[in-house]
Amino acid sequence: MRGIRGAITVGRxxxxxxxxxxxxxxxxxxxxxxxxxxxxxxxxFSVTEDLTAAFPTAGVRRIAGFDLVPLFDARQCAIEDSLPRCIRVLLLVNTDVPQSEIHHVYLRAAAELRPDLEG
Incomplete structure (x- = not known):
């Protein structure tokens, strides 16, 4: 099993x-x-405290095959000067792929959370 991380920001x-x-x-x-x-x-999934309109998992349930995947929502810790309107995710994946070959994905302004992954 491997953990795969990702994050994305939301405009509104x-x-x-x-x-x-x-x-x-x-x-x-x-x-x-x-x-x-x-x-x-x-x-x-976790969301920053400024995202209150919906659970991200409700959107993910719309993706084919996700009706049986256990999904969980949580609130991200409120840290001073942290990135606003951000959705983060940790996928626990059954795979034999080595950790060095896992691709974490940070989209939109969330890319600034992991500048080491750019390129």
Whole structure:
């Protein structure tokens, strides 16, 4: 089992925007790591305290195959000067791929959270 991390920012605190961002993030994590919903043991999402319009997992449930994946939402710790309107995820994935070949995905302004992964 491997952990795969990702994050994305949202422009506005609106339900559809939160759902679409969560879907975009998961879709990109699946694509870049060549995995499917069947490979995921669980997904843990967190949102910053300024995102209150929707649960990201409600958007992810719209993706084919995610009806059986255990999904969990939580609130990110409120830290001074942290990135606003951010959705983070930790996927627990059944894979034999070595950790060095896992691709973590940080989209939009969330890319600044992991500048070491750019390029």
């Amino acid at each position: 605190n609106e339900k559809e925007e939160i759902w679409q961002a969560a879907q975009e993030l998961i879709t990109e994590l699946l694509r870049t790591n060549a995995i499917s919903a069947d490979d995921i043991g669980a997904a843990i």
